[in-house]
Amino acid sequence: MRLRFRRLSVGPWRRSPIEAKPLRFALTRIIGNDLPPRHAPGQTLTNLRFILANEPELSGCSKRWILNRIVDPDVEAAMTATLDAYQQAHSRIDFRLDVFGRIEREKRLPQSRTSTPEDGASTTEEVCKRALLRAERPRITYAIPVNAARNLALREAQEDADWILPFDGNCFLSQGAWARIREFVERQPEVRYVAVPMARASTYETAFSKIEPINAEEEPQIMFHRDAALAFDESYPYGRRDKVQLLWRLGVKGSWDRWHDDPWDLPRPKAIVSGQQVGAAGWVTRLPSGHAKFEHGRAAGRERTNAREEAILRFLGLLDERLRREALHSR
Numbered sequence: 001m002r003l004r005f006r007r008l009s010v011g012p013w014r015r016s017p018i019e020a021k022p023l024r025f026a027l028t029r030i031i032g033n034d035l036p037p038r039h040a041p042g043q044t045l046t047n048l049r050f051i052l053a054n055e056p057e058l059s060g061c062s063k064r065w066i067l068n069r070i071v072d073p074d075v076e077a078a079m080t081a082t083l084d085a086y087q088q089a090h091s092r093i094d095f096r097l098d099v100f101g102r103i104e105r106e107k108r109l110p111q112s113r114t115s116t117p118e119d120g121a122s123t124t125e126e127v128c129k130r131a132l133l134r135a136e137r138p139r140i141t142y143a144i145p146v147n148a149a150r151n152l153a154l155r156e157a158q159e160d161a162d163w164i165l166p167f168d169g170n171c172f173l174s175q176g177a178w179a180r181i182r183e184f185v186e187r188q189p190e191v192r193y194v195a196v197p198m199a200r201a202s203t204y205e206t207a208f209s210k211i212e213p214i215n216a217e218e219e220p221q222i223m224f225h226r227d228a229a230l231a232f233d234e235s236y237p238y239g240r241r242d243k244v245q246l247l248w249r250l251g252v253k254g255s256w257d258r259w260h261d262d263p264w265d266l267p268r269p270k271a272i273v274s275g276q277q278v279g280a281a282g283w284v285t286r287l288p289s290g291h292a293k294f295e296h297g298r299a300a301g302r303e304r305t306n307a308r309e310e311a312i313l314r315f316l317g318l319l320d321e322r323l324r325r326e327a328l329h330s331r
Contacts, residue, residue, distance in 0.1 A: 023186060025061035026157035030149045031079060031169035032068045035311035038304070039289050045078055047170045047287045050204060052086045058178045064157065065090040065169075068149040069142075071097075071319065091156065093149055101323045103142055105135045127262070129309050133240065134264040139316055140237040147232035147242050158226050163194075166232075167221045170287045171198070176210035177282045181223070184281030192228040192277040195220040195252050200286045207285040216283045219243055219256065230273065236266060239308050245269055250278050 029051075034044050065083055067090060070076035076092075083090045133140070141148075153166035163185060173181075177196075185194060197216035201207055222243070224231075230249060236242045244256045251271030261268065 022060055023163060023182070024161045025058070025163045025165065025182075026064060026161035027058065027061050027165040027167060027173070028064040028066060028153035028157060029167050029169045029171060030066050030068050030146060030153065031070070032144060032146065032149075033071055033075075033315065035308070035315055037314075038307040038311040043289060044169060045075065045082070048079060048082055050287065051172055052082065052088065054204075054207070055172055056175050056178075058173060058175075059182065061165075061178070062157075062161070063088060064153070066149050066153060067092040069093050069095040069145060071095050071143075091152070093145060093152065095143070097319070097322055097326065100139065100142055100319055103139050105139065106137060107135070126306070129313070130262055131264065133237075133309060133312060134262070136312070136316060137237045137240075140239070140312060141234070143316065143319060144238040144312070145234070146238045147234045147236060150232045151234065154224060154231055162226055164224045164226065165196075165221070166224070167284065168286070170289075171221060172201075172207045172285045172287055173282075174208050174210065174285070177212075177284060179282075180212075181282035184279060185223075188279055190276055191279045192225040193230070193250055193273065193279070194223040195247070195250070195278070195280040196223060197280065197283045198286055199283060201288055204287065207287060209285070212283045213285070217255075218286065219247065219254070220252065220280070221284050222246060222250075233269075239312050240265070249273065251275060252278065252280075 031044060031048060034041055065088055067076060067079055070079065070092075080090070150166040154164050157164045181194070181196065185191060197212070197220050198218040199206075199213035199216040200218055206213070230246065232242070233245050236245050241256070241259075244259075245266070245268075247254065247256060249269045249271060250273050
């Protein structure tokens with residue numbers, strides 16, 4: 001089923017002399033840690049190298065990167081060296097194990113209940129896992145601060161760009177996709193937010209498509225005009241509607257409108273932006289995760305969700321193990 005974006009008309013319009021300056025764009029991608037089993041080990045660095053070697057220059061657009069709390073110093077050093085080799089601007093949000101170690105889980109939650117999730121019948125085990133993830137929300141928000149990184153991208157580019165693209169690190173833009181995006185915003189000066197439909201790729205070759213993929217139905221990436229009033233809500237943790245909460249506020253319709261709410265979920269926000277300020281254009285390709293079974297097929301959505309939830313819990317467990325080792329060494 002196709003996503004239901006509101007695509008505005010692209011009829012003729014006139015700019016004032018001040019508005020006639022070429023639009024400036026800033027594409028900032030957020031690079032996080034590999035999270036097996038959702039990702040194959042090393043997949044983030046593999047995708048980074050592919051993007052830098054193969055993504056075309058995007059007219060009028062600067063490219064930036066944010067290293068988002070990379071916990072392995074060797075991995076972070078490899079990422080930094082790769083970005084430097086391609087002369088790419090980048091910043092970082094550092095990870096501090098001592099700070100993570102002081103963050104406590106939430107101890108009291110609404111009573112759990114077996115329920116129906118967004119993509120099928122839920123098991124008691126799945127509900128209990130979601131409850132555990134809810135209790136881990138403060139630690140997830142620190143260790144994987146995806147919305148904080150997106151907001152940093154907005155702040156860093158606001159003075160230098162008319163349009164800011166705080167995209168996920170594995171996203172790739174082809175020339176055809178970029179041409180569609182630019183054409184749209186150049187003809188729609190009233191728009192302040194643009195949803196960019198996303199397609200998952202199981203092979204790298206599909207990233208170069210000149211036409212919009214038929215499977216561009218995933219949660220879109222979001223572009224912001226420099227005057228846009230909204231940003232990402234940092235209280236939403238990675239893996240639980242971190243981007244969807246903004247799609248709801250923008251009134252962008254999609255499969256997420258049918259998702260089930262657990263009793264401990266944050267309340268769904270209502271649409272608060274005029275439809276004239278929100279549009280959709282182009283597409284973006286999400287590069288392979290290293291596991292083809294998660295990319296396509298009827299069960300892929302649920303398998304991605306289960307793998308992501310398992311990956312987050314494993315990641316937190318690895319950080320806890322590091323804390324235990326450091327405590328033993330300090331005795």
